[in-house]
Amino acid sequence: MKASADRAPFDRAAFDRTVRERLERSGRRYTGGRRSVVEALVESGHPLSISDIEKLRPGLPRSSAYRHLVELQQAGIVRRLSAEDEFSRYELAEDLTEHHHHLVCVSCGRVVDVTPPKSFEIAVTEVLDELATSEGFTVQGHRLDLLGRCASCS
Amino acid sequence: MKASADRAPFDRAAFDRTVRERLERSGRRYTGGRRSVVEALVESGHPLSISDIEKLRPGLPRSSAYRHLVELQQAGIVRRLSAEDEFSRYELAEDLTEHHHHLVCVSCGRVVDVTPPKSFEIAVTEVLDELATSEGFTVQGHRLDLLGRCASCS
DNA sequence: ATAGTACTGAGACTGAGTCTCATTATAGTA
DNA sequence: TACTATAATGAGACTCAGTCTCAGTACTAT
Numbered sequence: 001m002k003a004s005a006d007r008a009p010f011d012r013a014a015f016d017r018t019v020r021e022r023l024e025r026s027g028r029r030y031t032g033g034r035r036s037v038v039e040a041l042v043e044s045g046h047p048l049s050i051s052d053i054e055k056l057r058p059g060l061p062r063s064s065a066y067r068h069l070v071e072l073q074q075a076g077i078v079r080r081l082s083a084e085d086e087f088s089r090y091e092l093a094e095d096l097t098e099h100h101h102h103l104v105c106v107s108c109g110r111v112v113d114v115t116p117p118k119s120f121e122i123a124v125t126e127v128l129d130e131l132a133t134s135e136g137f138t139v140q141g142h143r144l145d146l147l148g149r150c151a152s153c154s
Numbered sequence: 155m156k157a158s159a160d161r162a163p164f165d166r167a168a169f170d171r172t173v174r175e176r177l178e179r180s181g182r183r184y185t186g187g188r189r190s191v192v193e194a195l196v197e198s199g200h201p202l203s204i205s206d207i208e209k210l211r212p213g214l215p216r217s218s219a220y221r222h223l224v225e226l227q228q229a230g231i232v233r234r235l236s237a238e239d240e241f242s243r244y245e246l247a248e249d250l251t252e253h254h255h256h257l258v259c260v261s262c263g264r265v266v267d268v269t270p271p272k273s274f275e276i277a278v279t280e281v282l283d284e285l286a287t288s289e290g291f292t293v294q295g296h297r298l299d300l301l302g303r304c305a306s307c308s
Numbered sequence: 309a310t311a312g313t314a315c316t317g318a319g320a321c322t323g324a325g326t327c328t329c330a331t332t333a334t335a336g337t338a
Numbered sequence: 339t340a341c342t343a344t345a346a347t348g349a350g351a352c353t354c355a356g357t358c359t360c361a362g363t364a365c366t367a368t
Contacts, residue, residue: 080238082236082237083236084234101282103285103286103289103291105291106294112289112291114285114286114289116281116282116285117281120281123277124278124298127270127271127274128255128270128298128300131257131268131270131300132257132268132300132302135257135266135268135304135305136304136305136308137257137259137266137300137302137303137304137305138302138303138308139300139301139302140260140301140302140303141300141301141302142298142299142300142301143297143298143299143301144278144282144296144297144298144299145296145297145298146282146285146286146291146293146295146296147293147294147295147296147297148286148291148292148293148294148295149291149292149294150289150290150291151289151290151291154290154292
């Protein structure tokens, strides 16, 4: 049940290559600004709000940060998720990290990653795919968030 | 697997009583404006965005609608959820309806309810509670959304 | 070098959501 | 029925996360 039990060590060079490839495939360069945003996400290891990113990258203008986040989403490198508060959070795309879910603190909005066992995911996926297709939906993925209070807000 | 297989018929009077009680417990009256919002949610049976509510209740001013939604949330009658787009959706609180999850269309933002079998929920809850408590979280509930494309956006 | 194109920062702009305030409705009391 | 205190409401100003525009800068290729 430990999140990192059998995770491969993080290969920075391979990661960089993938990011560059995806950007170039969408007609973009892997520039300093974009790298700055991506690395902030890698370093923190948590979904970040725009103000988190501003704190981690004080030099980067707000408009550039937002623009990069949009571009990175379009290139399939970043995805946006929504907490209980009004602020969007951004994290690395699912296939660049381990598949995981979120603990969302309803009090402070903090989001923490957790990884359930593989067998759990398989069971979930089976049941849900069936439900969705019966409604005419084509499933691309799922998100499973636990809402509650984090240790410091309890 | 059918969503409504063993659901009790909707008892409007009992529902109204509960809503009134919860409002009064939070020091509020069950007035026309609040009723209007609650009934829009009941009638549609789906999570609604603010513009959905405006369409269903053309006379109701925007500021009143928002105010009522906040009050109804505080009274535990409504909860806010977030789709993939920038618009919040509002639905009746979990315990006023059947426990359910969402199919979220990543293209048009539409949200549809689905209800997995009870056994599924139990299995999910067990695994997740364990994960959360190991991180110091106190779990209050979970949300499980399927992301994909609805029939009309495929 | 030069041209064409992508990238960037600065700041104006948009619009969902909030707040304020003056007015209106309601409940309670006599 | 009149009176008072309190809650509810509509109108519109305001806030601020997120988007858009534009002029200037950096790449890339030839």
